Amino acid sequence: MASLTELEIKQLEETARNIRGDSLRFIHNRGAGHPGGALSAAELLSVLYFQTMRLDPQDPAKETRDRFLLSKGHASAALYAALSRRGFFDAAELEHWGEVTCKHQGHPDRFKTPGVEMTSGILGHGVAVGVGLALAARLTKNPSRTYVLLGDGECQAGIVWEGAVTAAKYRLSNLIVIVDLNDVQLDGPVHEIMPMDHMAERWKACGWYVIEINGHNVRQISEAFDLAKEVHDKPICVIARTTKGKGVSFMENQSYWHGNVPNAEQLKQALSELGLEGK
Amino acid sequence: MGEMSIREGYSRSLVEYAGTNEKVVAVEVDTAASTMSYLFEQKYPERFFNVGIAEPCAVDVGVGLALGGFIPFVNAFAALLALRSLEQIRTCLCYAKTNVKIAASYAGLSDFKDGATHFAVTDIANLRALPNMTVIVPADAAEAAQFVPLVAEHDGPVYFRLSRGAALPVHKTGEPLQIGKGIVRREGDQLTIIATGGMVGRSLKAAEDLAGKGVDARVVEIHTIKPLDKDLIVASASATGAVVTVEEHALIGGLGSAVAEALADACPTPMQRVGIADAFCPTGRDVDGLLDACGLGVKDIVSAAQQVLKRKA
Numbered sequence: 001m002a003s004l005t006e007l008e009i010k011q012l013e014e015t016a017r018n019i020r021g022d023s024l025r026f027i028h029n030r031g032a033g034h035p036g037g038a039l040s041a042a043e044l045l046s047v048l049y050f051q052t053m054r055l056d057p058q059d060p061a062k063e064t065r066d067r068f069l070l071s072k073g074h075a076s077a078a079l080y081a082a083l084s085r086r087g088f089f090d091a092a093e094l095e096h097w098g099e100v101t102c103k104h105q106g107h108p109d110r111f112k113t114p115g116v117e118m119t120s121g122i123l124g125h126g127v128a129v130g131v132g133l134a135l136a137a138r139l140t141k142n143p144s145r146t147y148v149l150l151g152d153g154e155c156q157a158g159i160v161w162e163g164a165v166t167a168a169k170y171r172l173s174n175l176i177v178i179v180d181l182n183d184v185q186l187d188g189p190v191h192e193i194m195p196m197d198h199m200a201e202r203w204k205a206c207g208w209y210v211i212e213i214n215g216h217n218v219r220q221i222s223e224a225f226d227l228a229k230e231v232h233d234k235p236i237c238v239i240a241r242t243t244k245g246k247g248v249s250f251m252e253n254q255s256y257w258h259g260n261v262p263n264a265e266q267l268k269q270a271l272s273e274l275g276l277e278g279k
Numbered sequence: 280m281g282e283m284s285i286r287e288g289y290s291r292s293l294v295e296y297a298g299t300n301e302k303v304v305a306v307e308v309d310t311a312a313s314t315m316s317y318l319f320e321q322k323y324p325e326r327f328f329n330v331g332i333a334e335p336c337a338v339d340v341g342v343g344l345a346l347g348g349f350i351p352f353v354n355a356f357a358a359l360l361a362l363r364s365l366e367q368i369r370t371c372l373c374y375a376k377t378n379v380k381i382a383a384s385y386a387g388l389s390d391f392k393d394g395a396t397h398f399a400v401t402d403i404a405n406l407r408a409l410p411n412m413t414v415i416v417p418a419d420a421a422e423a424a425q426f427v428p429l430v431a432e433h434d435g436p437v438y439f440r441l442s443r444g445a446a447l448p449v450h451k452t453g454e455p456l457q458i459g460k461g462i463v464r465r466e467g468d469q470l471t472i473i474a475t476g477g478m479v480g481r482s483l484k485a486a487e488d489l490a491g492k493g494v495d496a497r498v499v500e501i502h503t504i505k506p507l508d509k510d511l512i513v514a515s516a517s518a519t520g521a522v523v524t525v526e527e528h529a530l531i532g533g534l535g536s537a538v539a540e541a542l543a544d545a546c547p548t549p550m551q552r553v554g555i556a557d558a559f560c561p562t563g564r565d566v567d568g569l570l571d572a573c574g575l576g577v578k579d580i581v582s583a584a585q586q587v588l589k590r591k592a
Contacts, residue, residue: 111376117346118346118375119370119374119375121370125339125367125370125371128335128336128340128343129339129346129371130343131336131339131340131343132343132344132345132346132347132351133343133344133347134343135340135343135347136347139326140348142347159336159339159367162330162331162333163340166331166333166336166340170328
């Protein structure tokens with residue numbers, strides 16, 4: 001794989017910045033949502049939707065498309081930002097997000113929001129559902145890959161590991177799990193609520209090929225997904241070290257911002273820090 | 280003895296049907312020898328996935344296979360599927376409308392030797408409360424077998440409730456069978472016995488006993504608990520003026536509750552419900568003795584019929 005050009009890097013970073021700004025605007029307008037985990041995943045979504053995954057918004061049901069499962073469904077604002085910027089729907093639809101007449105749901109619904117592959121919201125489903133998708137692709141000799149985004153707090157759910165060992169048993173190298181490791185969950189720091197230390201070793205012990213990266217570095221993210229394509233006998237786990245609330249000083253590493261909403265003043269400051277004021 | 284078990288009727292039929300539909304796949308949870316999905320594994324090893332003792336994972340793997348265009352049958356014990364995997368079923372099957380078939384084996388008291396931990400007597404209540412779910416309870420092995428293609432070709436999630444053992448035979452292979460359409464198994468005009476699953480055969484026996492006592496009972500089989508054949512239930516209640524429901528399930532939330540809801544809305548009718556009391560059932564030596572001990576004997580059905588006739592206007 002050719003490495004990214006400086007221009008591509010700039011564009012992916014710009015897209016991540018816009019995903020952050022859109023997410024905060026959507027959440028502010030709705031008066032509900034989960035900003036912290038949306039901001040931590042911005043670069044991951046930017047690279048997946050604008051560089052790595054084979055997708056066609058004009059032909060969203062194409063059999064050979066890559067699949068993305070947002071297992072941490074509460075980061076819906078960031079997914080909606082990525083999908084609308086990728087051309088799956090008009091972001092203006094989200095001005096009414098949260099109203100009962102708005103089709104876009106609080107958590108992703110595969111029938112309501114174009115481009116959403118699977119309904120999610122309850123944590124823990126993504127890996128096992130991804131196993132099924134990866135098995136289906138193998139059975140039909142479909143080159144499609146399945147990418148699953150998990151939170152690190154989500155990894156406390158037992159079903160994540162039921163899915164992990166199943167993926168390894170079937171050597172599903174067409175399944176790529178990304179752990180958005182921001183060390184913050186609803187009630188506080190992950191390392192205090194229920195420590196999930198040695199994350200890489202956990203996945204390795206389950207039989208996965210593990211790649212550890214800085215989850216805010218688009219070059220590292222892109223190269224990790226390229227490397228994953230060279231693995232042929234194991235599922236791949238990309239451990240992306242991130243900062244919850246990344247890019248907004250008062251949100252960074254604060255569990256309060258897992259599920260709270262910026263007011264007008266806070267939104268203004270956040271957009272200013274992101275360099276998006278007035279945009 | 281001699282009758283094929285319901286689980287075997289299902290499993291052999293699934294193997295046969297999978298020969299005609301390559302989209303059928305099976306997921307198992309280390310109970311292949313029990314659910315008899317091993318027959319599928321032997322014939323189609325590449326389409327068989329044993330995920331170990333992990334029922335929630337099995338359901339979600341089925342979800343992924345369905346999203347990828349397959350028709351997965353997830354094989355496990357009903358008690359685990361309906362309780363441990365209920366959230367997976369609610370979120371990823373019902374809400375997300377995925378085409379997954381839950382083959383819930385060892386349902387009711389049919390795993391008589393393993394006791395209350397293994398009994399599934401609240402599963403109908405759990406599953407019928409979920410939007411988009413279809414709940415089917417075959418009465419015997421022949422009916423289970425005939426249902427397999429219908430379940431596979433039904434577009435949407437299905438909870439297919441299967442007994443470990445055999446039941447008194449009531450269905451002749453090839454007779455009309457349709458999801459959502461009840462079957463009048465015996466005509467009668469003094470009361471209607473509405474039964475599901477293995478209790479249909481027992482209800483027909485009870486109707487014979489009642490005939491000997493001069494009571495002419497209609498027997499209606501409701502194999503599809505959801506969507507419920509309200510038309511047939513209301514028509515039968517209206518024609519006979521009294522109803523008895525019979526099920527190998529708790530009295531809370533099962534067939535009896537579903538029938539009562541339908542009649543309350545459309546045709547309030549004196550009713551008696553035969554089912555399992557609000558208590559945990561003991562281990563038994565054989566399934567028939569256990570069913571009798573838990574209030575599901577032929578005599579219990581007869582007694583319920585006699586009581587409801589006293590209340591008939």
